[in-house]
Amino acid sequence: MPVVVDRHLCLNDNxxxxxxxxxxxxxxxxxxxxxxxxDAGRCTDCGLCLAACPADAVAGEAFPRAPLDKVFADQAAPxxxxxxxxxxxxxxxxxxxxxxxxxxxxxxxxxxxxxxxxVDDTACAACRxxxxxxxxxxxxxxxxxxxxxxxxxxxxxxxxGQTAKxxxxxxxxxxxxxxxxxxxxxxxxAAAGTAxxxxxxxxxxxxxxxxxxxxxxxxxxPFFASLAIGDTCLGCGLCIRICPHGALTAEDHGTALxxxxxxxxxxxxxxxxxxxxxxxxxxxxxxxxDTYHVAWRELPRCRSCGQVFQPVGxxxxxxxxxxKNTGRNILPNDTEDKL
Ligand SMILES: [Zn+2]
Numbered sequence: 001m002p003v004v005v006d007r008h009l010c011l012n013d014n015x016x017x018x019x020x021x022x023x024x025x026x027x028x029x030x031x032x033x034x035x036x037x038x039d040a041g042r043c044t045d046c047g048l049c050l051a052a053c054p055a056d057a058v059a060g061e062a063f064p065r066a067p068l069d070k071v072f073a074d075q076a077a078p079x080x081x082x083x084x085x086x087x088x089x090x091x092x093x094x095x096x097x098x099x100x101x102x103x104x105x106x107x108x109x110x111x112x113x114x115x116x117x118x119v120d121d122t123a124c125a126a127c128r129x130x131x132x133x134x135x136x137x138x139x140x141x142x143x144x145x146x147x148x149x150x151x152x153x154x155x156x157x158x159x160x161g162q163t164a165k166x167x168x169x170x171x172x173x174x175x176x177x178x179x180x181x182x183x184x185x186x187x188x189x190a191a192a193g194t195a196x197x198x199x200x201x202x203x204x205x206x207x208x209x210x211x212x213x214x215x216x217x218x219x220x221x222p223f224f225a226s227l228a229i230g231d232t233c234l235g236c237g238l239c240i241r242i243c244p245h246g247a248l249t250a251e252d253h254g255t256a257l258x259x260x261x262x263x264x265x266x267x268x269x270x271x272x273x274x275x276x277x278x279x280x281x282x283x284x285x286x287x288x289x290d291t292y293h294v295a296w297r298e299l300p301r302c303r304s305c306g307q308v309f310q311p312v313g314x315x316x317x318x319x320x321x322x323x324k325n326t327g328r329n330i331l332p333n334d335t336e337d338k339l
Pocket of ligand 1: 302305307
């Protein structure tokens with residue numbers, strides 16, 4: 001079954017200034033048409049497009065949510081991630097749907113943030129080199145962050161990230177117990193319902209489980225975005241209202257706003273930057289994980305009456321003056337559109 005782009009969630013379909021093509025760019029098989037319709041004949045269910053979407057709008061029946069929901073809900077369950085080629089009972093045909101943020105969320109989501117997670121990518125290089133390269137990259141980066149945070153690493157090739165402190169046990173018994181447990185969990189869930197292509201809410205999961213506190217103070221990582229607000233910002237706050245994840249907030253100081261960015265909530269989609277009437281915002285990767293202060297912005301004074309006000313878009317007069325019509329003559333040409 002091919003993947004689909006949920007038009008209710010795709011940023012392009014919901015916001016005028018978005019021309020995101022990350023799913024199409026990630027696809028190794030050229031499955032996506034200009035309008036992001038998926039060519040069912042080409043799709044191989046590798047899942048790379050799911051991992052690339054900043055809005056979690058790409059979904060496929062081949063990538064069910066229930067097994068991951070179950071792992072997130074069960075505080076201690078170990079998780080062995082394998083494709084169907086490696087584990088016949090795997091709910092996923094391929095591990096291309098994994099992204100670094102999802103892996104990190106899974107790894108820290110256990111009761112004490114020490115869930116055992118392993119990714120079996122033994123067969124990936126021979127089967128799908130694009131997926132192998134991606135898994136290599138994200139597991140290495142996730143493990144760098146986990147190590148810095150004092151958490152156990154994600155295992156490779158079925159190794160459940162055992163640490164040296166743990167008692168030695170038979171390798172074979174260890175794997176069969178852990179894979180067995182994960183597979184049974186998955187089988188039980190997969191049989192429970194035949195839900196269609198419900199999406200994987202990766203950014204929600206990430207925001208919920210990867211608290212800034214876990215990684216506070218760490219070095220920048222491609223898993224996190226950074227935001228800059230330039231001097232042209234007028235403090236209209238559209239970026240805060242438009243962000244689907246609440247990744248930007250501001251403290252109201254009356255005549256000024258203090259902007260904060262919360263990278264653990266930010267998907268890096270760039271919606272805020274695309275819509276800033278002053279083009280004052282820049283979103284980039286890598287970023288630091290902890291919440292930081294972005295800008296202190298003095299609010300402008302109305303060019304008609306002189307009072308401090310919060311503009312809508314780029315309009316230079318306050319709403320009272322607009323309503324009284326006294327400010328009409330100094331509106332920029334394109335302002336009426338935006339009101
Ligand atoms: Zn005014």
